[in-house]
Amino acid sequence: ILNVEQSPQSLHVQEGDSTNFTCSFPSSNFYALHWYRWETAKSPEALFVMTLNGDEKKKGRISATLNTKEGYSYLYIKGSQPEDSATYLCAPTSGATNKLIFGTGTLLAVQP
Amino acid sequence: KAGVTQTPRYLIKTRGQQVTLSCSPISGHRSVSWYQQTPGQGLQFLFEYFSETQRNKGNFPGRFSGRQFSNSRSEMNVSTLELGDSALYLCASSLNAGQPNSPLHFGNGTRLTVT
Numbered sequence: 260i261l262n263v264e265q266s267p268q269s270l271h272v273q274e275g276d277s278t279n280f281t282c283s284f285p286s287s288n289f290y291a292l293h294w295y296r297w298e299t300a301k302s303p304e305a306l307f308v309m310t311l312n313g314d315e316k317k318k319g320r321i322s323a324t325l326n327t328k329e330g331y332s333y334l335y336i337k338g339s340q341p342e343d344s345a346t347y348l349c350a351p352t353s354g355a356t357n358k359l360i361f362g363t364g365t366l367l368a369v370q371p
Numbered sequence: 372k373a374g375v376t377q378t379p380r381y382l383i384k385t386r387g388q389q390v391t392l393s394c395s396p397i398s399g400h401r402s403v404s405w406y407q408q409t410p411g412q413g414l415q416f417l418f419e420y421f422s423e424t425q426r427n428k429g430n431f432p433g434r435f436s437g438r439q440f441s442n443s444r445s446e447m448n449v450s451t452l453e454l455g456d457s458a459l460y461l462c463a464s465s466l467n468a469g470q471p472n473s474p475l476h477f478g479n480g481t482r483l484t485v486t
Binding site for chain 1: 375402404406413414415416419426427429461463465468469470471472473474475476477478479480
């Protein structure tokens with residue numbers, strides 16, 4: 260899998276705003292899609308691993324959807340908080356493997 | 372439960388030298404993978420090991436090598452260091468390889484600077 264694209268590259272929102280990001284990937288040879296959150300000076304933290312077309316996963320105020328036929332996933336954050344400030348990375352895989360192809364990420368900054 | 376431990380945290384080496392980085396996965400995790408993070412290239416896959424076997428290798432030159440031991444601990448080695456090898460090297464472990472219920476757990480990384 261090549262050409263994993265994430266948009267926007269960066270996003271500045273106010274506390275309380277809801278926001279969403281996009282991850283686009285080639286739909287051929289798709290197996291799973293990972294989402295990670297990477298805060299400054301910390302290590303990347305897993306948010307979701309999704310495999311099924313139409314799947315929707317939720318973790319607190321964060322949710323994600325997956326469209327494997329058209330090759331995209333959305334990540335939503337409801338009511339952004341300053342602690343949500345981080346880089347959000349998506350990474351598809353093309354098999355039962357931990358060879359993840361990461362996008363360049365979306366940098367989210369939430370202003371109090 | 373202890374997380375993924377990487378040593379050392381920081382390294383400064385000179386061009387031409389070699390370096391070995393170490394990774395101890397979460398207890399019980401058998402899969403270990405390595406990633407390189409540079410400002411220009413983002414996170415790039417280096418290797419994946421499962422039960423001491425290399426399952427996948429990324430598009431890196433032969434100077435980059437790795438191995439996994441019977442206790443699942445892993446090391447990666449970079450020989451004949453180049454300036455461009457300066458990066459954050461992240462190790463990640465998971466219970467199984469590539470299963471949806473088995474996300475990656477990352478260590479804090481080793482920051483390598485080559486002068």
